[in-house]
Amino acid sequence: MNETVTIKDKFAAALKEFGLPRLIITGFLVLLLVMAPFVGADLPTQISNIINRFSWNGILVLAMVPMVHSGCGLNFGLPLGIISGLLGATLSIELGFTGPVSFLMAVLIATPFALVFGSVYGWLLNKIKGGEMMIATYVGFSSVSLMCMMWLILPYHSPNMVWGLAGKGLRTTISLEGYYDQALAGIARITIGRISIPTGTLLFFALLAFGIWAFLHTKTGTAMTAVGSNPTFAKAAGIDVDRIRTLSVVMSTWLAAIGILVYEQGFGFIQLYMAPFYMALPAVSAILIGGATVNKATIMNVIVGTILFQGIVTMTPTVMNNMIHMDMSEVIRIIASMGMILFALTRKTEAAR
Amino acid sequence: MKEKRKLIFRAGALLIVLLIAAAMMVIGRGHTVYFDNKTLEYEGQSYEAYHRVDVYVKGERVARLGKRDRGMAEAMGQKFSMTLTVTEEKGAEPESYDVSLTLPYNMDGILINVPALLNGLTADAYLSELEIVVPEEETEESQEGEGVDLMEEVAPADI
């Protein structure tokens, strides 16, 4: 008698913690998947699309994890890391590297930028504990608009990247054909029937995800979690809170740089100027959809969240278009992802702020 | 008692606001008035167009109509006043008439046939609705109206 009650209770409690918005979003996605074949959407293509988009975005969402662990909140300043990645990408092409090597070089060049930017960003966040998310947003915006000016001024010369007429100033979109388009995705691509799986990219994501998971179980990693969940205890235990927080910011920035490079190799283009402006928001809402909160995020949250988010982004347009010939996907995406972030922001936090 | 007073005040305020809104809808109803200087056939009688008609609204000349010309003026509210200076034949003396019309509420574009009006005909004869047809422009990028994708906000032109 007692056993059935506890299982039911546990189920009800788990559902409540899962949260109504997440239930709605998951339910919605399942509905779309079920409806797809009935409305004429090609399910294998859609599934390929979802897997593809997961592979592009996974690392950007993964970049959220370190900072959530160390108590810096959701990294709305992701654009800063993205800019490091863009610098790596453009410089790699400028220096003349082509083919898959250009990807490797982009990663290598982006890394020092990410380290420097991340350190400064981390120092700033340490000065303003408690107001990280708002300031992160505006640091992101300021840096993107600053780079908008830089992309115009910096002395790039590669003919594939600059405006044809003027000869100086980078173009808004740069094609990666001949460079690292599909560099990772092409490695060991598996095709099952009509579903194409970019194994290379997924392996790369798995590698980094495993790396983060492993890190969080090391001494420094557990210190990071301690700093986030109970900063006073961490300080008392002799952990240098500021240093750990800066480390988490640097890690997050570096992952964002790698993340945008992986995104570009899947997408096929480098997007400059205002493109990175709002890129933090999809990543933030993806990890929140996956079950994370402002103070807690696991690798599983990243995987589940990215699949759900990209699933909705992919399925909604096709299903809706075939069904009611009206493309409301953009609006639905905004409402769903922003609603998710609002939900997360209004939860009671565990750590006293 | 105090609760009741508050309620009465609020209801009263709401009523006043609604009245103002209603008033605005009447006072502010915009119409575009068109004048035709065209010969009109009505009930067997033919009313000749004039050689020249000058239309003055609020002291400013709004249109100068030869035969078969059409002019227009924008109007606000239900009453429309204008002064028509008519030259019946070439070389004749111009005569001025002050005209005040009541415009029907539900028409956007109102067509007035000037000869019919000045010959004392009823509103049925001289007044009709003009469908304002908006020319379908080429659907350029800006007319697509897909809403501004959050991801594509560019530096604004002006604020």
Added chain:
Amino acid sequence: MKNSFLAKASVPLMFILICAFCIPIAGLSPSYLANEIVTRMGRNSFLILSLLIPIMAGMGLNFGMTLGAMAGEIGLILVSDWQIVGIPGMVLAAIISIPISVLLGVFCGKILNQAKGREMITSYIMSFFINGIYQLVVLYLMGSVIPIKHSSIKLPRGYGIRNTVSLLRMRQHLDNLIAIKAGGIKIPVLTFIIIGVLCVFIIWFRKTKLGQDMRAVGQDMEVARDAGINVERTRIISIVMSTVLAGIGMIIYLQNMGNIATYSSHSQIGMFCIAALLVGGASVDRASIGNVFLGVILFHTMFIVAPRAGAYITGDSMIGEYFRVFVSYAVITVALVMYETSKRKAKSAAGEQLARAQEEEENAGKEQA
């Protein structure tokens, strides 16, 4: 004391320097500049004034003013369709916008109460969320479920509103009603009278009980609660007031511009109004009417001259346009950082004081014993 004055004055001073640098390079005649500034003051001041009340109540920078702007736009779209023109059209649009603003304001206020301590980022995300709902209404429901008569404002596909809605029949009617030309500058007297009325209202409001309650809540929520003030309700009211004022302010703004950029007017206006307020020397927890007007003058001067200065220096006009966007964001970042650091300093200063007081007590106790 001196430190805090320098800190508060740093942002306006920085802007004065930027303007002083850019104005001669831009090469604009002083009368043109003056005319532009006066026009922009008339256009934007009401909107920026709407930001003052939430700051008073401790809600920080109200990024949710976008919600009010959306309500104002919906009012104007409906009025345009009903062909109500001129000033009556504006009044009607304002009346329509008020219930929508109240609804959105209550929603926003309730959510903000659930996110105490994170009001700014929450109101920021909220503006995106409501923007999604606004697009749902304006892009899909209007013309289909909500009847829109004129195809001139609908998209070719039959439902949804076009990207721009022309307000030609009420353009600058408010400004022009009583306008004075003084030394080549057109001054929209009636608009400034309305702005003046709002200023008087704000000054009066600060002294009313509700206003005092808000200031108390802004100072310290717990103390206010102990004093018997309904903190949650007061906070919601402050947001509602701000949203309603933003709606009316948006109508004033749009009647001057002459058309509505249906899908982008409101989001840009939110950010630039906040930037302007901060440039005028306001901070996240303190803002005055003087900050509003100083901010409009400095910020908009920069806005006008930066592109030209940029074009002159680098030969590329886009530089100047990106520069002014950058400066807007940078100024908000700097203001937020200064606010947070001073908040933490105040906390640690208070903590140190408490520690010292405790120490003294202990010592006094020891001596007695």
